[in-house]
Amino acid sequence: xxxxxPLPLSFYARTPEVVARELLGKRLFRRTPSGLLxxxxxxxxxxxxxxxxxxxxxxxxSRKNATMFGPAGRAYVYVIHARHxxxxxxEREGAPSAVLIRAVEPLRGVAQMxxxxxxxxxxxxxxxxxxxxxxxxxxxxxxxxxLTLGRSLWIAxxxxxxxxxxxxxxxxxxxxxxxDLKLRYYLAGNTFVxxxxxxxxxxx
DNA sequence: CTACCGATTGACT
DNA sequence: GTCAATCGGTAGA
Numbered sequence: 001x002x003x004x005x006p007l008p009l010s011f012y013a014r015t016p017e018v019v020a021r022e023l024l025g026k027r028l029f030r031r032t033p034s035g036l037l038x039x040x041x042x043x044x045x046x047x048x049x050x051x052x053x054x055x056x057x058x059x060x061x062s063r064k065n066a067t068m069f070g071p072a073g074r075a076y077v078y079v080i081h082a083r084h085x086x087x088x089x090x091e092r093e094g095a096p097s098a099v100l101i102r103a104v105e106p107l108r109g110v111a112q113m114x115x116x117x118x119x120x121x122x123x124x125x126x127x128x129x130x131x132x133x134x135x136x137x138x139x140x141x142x143x144x145x146x147l148t149l150g151r152s153l154w155i156a157x158x159x160x161x162x163x164x165x166x167x168x169x170x171x172x173x174x175x176x177x178x179x180d181l182k183l184r185y186y187l188a189g190n191t192f193v194x195x196x197x198x199x200x201x202x203x204x
Numbered sequence: 205c206t207a208c209c210g211a212t213t214g215a216c217t
Numbered sequence: 218g219t220c221a222a223t224c225g226g227t228a229g230a
Binding site (some may be wrong): 045047055056078081082083085087100102129130172175176 | 212
């Protein structure tokens with residue numbers, strides 16, 4: 001697939017639950033010196049500005065999470081367990097909400113992703129937030145990047161194939177608080193979604 | 205400065 | 218299924 005036009009600011013300027021759900025099936029593009037990388041988003045989690053202790057912004061603004069407090073449509077890249085994770089900022093300036101992109105299905109630049117990840121296993125290239133970042137060369141230099149520019153890193157419309165895949169919902173993976181919130185969205189049955197088979201087969 | 209933690213991953217039983 | 222390595226960010230002495 002050729003590079004497609006970036007989604008506009010209006011796409012991101014909505015609640016994180018809506019953005020997370022609508023990101024499924026969209027395409028994540030990354031242009032590197034070694035070539036263009038692209039994958040279909042198959043899993044995303046919402047983090048709320050209010051009433052969500054799992055959200056990094058819930059304990060106030062800091063150098064690390066400052067991007068979340070800025071305008072929508074920017075990338076929020078942070079490090080956890082010595083690994084990177086990619087979010088998109090939602091809503092508006094002053095409302096620190098975001099959507100974590102947890103997995104993509106590799107579409108283009110597979111050979112480079114295999115080199116970046118040091119594995120040939122297609123399913124393991126971008127199944128998980130940190131794997132995705134390693135495969136697509138996403139690091140803290142991209143924190144705050146404007147995703148509506150259509151350069152370096154952006155998200156575009158995907159093919160609207162029929163029948164539309166079923167969207168499933170579950171609790172978020174890995175978070176140690178707010179386990180009752182069902183804010184993880186994924187394409188049911190897609191092999192590139194992270195998490196256990198039990199969780200994905202029986203959302204709770 | 206040290207100490208602790210985590211929105212993870214990969215190796216192992 | 219279990220478990221520990223990982224290291225930047227943050228809090229606290």
